[in-house]
Amino acid sequence: MLTLAVIVVVSAALILGALWGIYGSLPEGLEGFIVAMAGGALIVSVILELVEPATEQAPLWAVALLVLTGAAVFTVLDHLVDKKEGSNNGGGLLLAITLDGVPENLALGVALIGAGPLQVAALSGSIFLSNLPEAAGGAKGMAASGRSNGKVLALWAGTAAILAAAALAGNLLLAGVPDVVLALIRSLAGGAVVASLATEVFPKAFKDGSMSAGVAAAMGLVLALALDQLG
Template identity: 60%
Template sequence: MGTTVLVVLVVSGALLLGAAWGLFWPLPRVVEGLLVAMAGGALIVSVTVELVEPARLRSGLLVAVVGVLAGALAFVLLDRLVKRRWGTDSGGGLLAAITLDGVPENLALGVALIAAGPAEVAALAGSIFLSNLPEAAGGARDMRSSGRGRRQAFGLWAATAGLLSAAALAGRIGLEDVGSTPLSAIRCFAAGAVVASLATEVFPKAYREDATWAGAATAAGLVLAVALSAIG
């Protein structure tokens, strides 16, 4: 359990590091876009290798397909609800939006750690860490540009890090005793939500910042995730 807590804290701590990075040493938007694209490419591979494929082998293709599609649909509907009801301008709406984007990743990390050591989920944990850094850096910088103070912006990201840590731990602890097939479905549900998040939030942002090199950066992220998976 100690290793699980350590992995979760490191991954969620990337949000705090990224927020401080964006508030005090902001990157050029092009560089940020390339990092976001790389992280997205890595996450696509990681959720496939660490979540979907093991679930398919353990519980069958139908469970995997239904789980992935259900997770993607749930994310799309919740994302639409959050944006319609709260927008992203208020502190609460912004917190809800960035938490919604991060919960699937951290839930996926939590369930991936069930009956597995940190080395076995190195690709997923590393990909989430890589994703959290530029996401928090860009979000904190945009908050600062819109008139929020550094303290308020950092506080929002700290609250997000706490919520996402809780999601990862809930996935690890709360789902530990469920059966093999339900766990496979949950893993695929989380994977589908992550993929939907990447398609609607991550890759469009990367393309807006640098349409020329976003594709190459995404491929570099894919290679990185494959390498991490091989090491694990």
């Protein structure tokens, strides 16, 4: 029951964020601040929850190779999305959440096996914090590019369903796989996260929030560290 509750909450962040982006109205500076704060939290998540644990289970060269592969795959696909539909339509953020979210949620599902309440809160809180404003920014960009609100919401709801399925698969199907396999999955996700931060999250945060983005990113980093300490 706890596993299902966590998966629902984390996935719901995408739908709530999409609703916020489509129908909500916040000053651009505040939106940029929130996106930057989420980016700061992701810096901690990618190191403490993905890459560092991977180095304890797999050789450093393998982790490095998968991190670079994840970054390269995201960069190529993000370029194709921008080339086809434009760089400001929100597709890049949707791609970012999907590429790093699938392996991340696979890992989340495995981590929920036998995890205590504080560990669950730390991991799911970090993912929720990053997904909510990213989905808001992506959905807002898609709506502004001319897509109907219904189609935009359906895209994000579909992505939420995919990530929920990934978490369930991780919980039900990957519990017995070798640790090195999970390490490589986390490494791939880590590379995609780093690339998304560099090309989608922080550029958007700086554009909307200007100089406050730096302080916001530091706040997100500190908050994610606090959540990790709870675990």
